[in-house]
Amino acid sequence: MKGKVPGNAYGKQQEERSGFNMRCPYCQFDDSKVIDTSHDSHGGIRRRRECLKCGQRFSSLERPILSTPLIVKADGAREEFNREKLERGVRIACAKRPVSAADIDRLLGQVETGLQKMGKAEVSSRVVGDMVIKSLKELDQIAYIRYAIVYLRLDDLQSLRNEINRLLAG
Numbered sequence: 001m002k003g004k005v006p007g008n009a010y011g012k013q014q015e016e017r018s019g020f021n022m023r024c025p026y027c028q029f030d031d032s033k034v035i036d037t038s039h040d041s042h043g044g045i046r047r048r049r050e051c052l053k054c055g056q057r058f059s060s061l062e063r064p065i066l067s068t069p070l071i072v073k074a075d076g077a078r079e080e081f082n083r084e085k086l087e088r089g090v091r092i093a094c095a096k097r098p099v100s101a102a103d104i105d106r107l108l109g110q111v112e113t114g115l116q117k118m119g120k121a122e123v124s125s126r127v128v129g130d131m132v133i134k135s136l137k138e139l140d141q142i143a144y145i146r147y148a149i150v151y152l153r154l155d156d157l158q159s160l161r162n163e164i165n166r167l168l169a170g
């Protein structure tokens with residue numbers, strides 16, 4: 001059966017609840033009837049649809065994805081989270097230290113996942129720096145100090161000594 005079919009009202013209701021119209025990939029008509037709905041193991045919703053114009057069947061898949069918030073820099077500019085850029089800084093701090101590539105990869109993964117779990121649209125770059133520095137502290141104290149010199153701007157020996165004393169005391 002093609003064109004208007006009974007059950008259309010049901011399909012319509014589903015569309016409105018899911019908040020979008022699904023365009024037919026065959027004829028581009030932007031109304032379809034939902035004929036079956038199922039859930040996949042990733043929390044996604046798969047809808048089997050039938051185009052109300054050409055009658056072709058197709059499926060749509062709606063799946064939640066974790067997105068990484070935008071990073072707000074000190075000057076207020078926004079930028080995409082850049083794992084490679086972060087990795088460069090961490091690698092430099094870990095140069096010639098007994099820190100494996102897998103360790104660095106895990107650290108970066110933890111930071112990225114941590115940011116995603118916050119569920120925020122934007123996060124200050126300080127938050128990212130704080131996460132890196134906290135993880136580095138547990139990983140390797142020399143790498144931590146190297147990173148801290150840049151990140152915490154430990155630009156004189158006194159503040160560097162204070163930080164080292166804190167580490168030795170802790």
Ligand SMILES: [Zn+2]
Pocket residue numbers: 024025026027028029051052053054055056
């Ligand atoms: Zn169609």
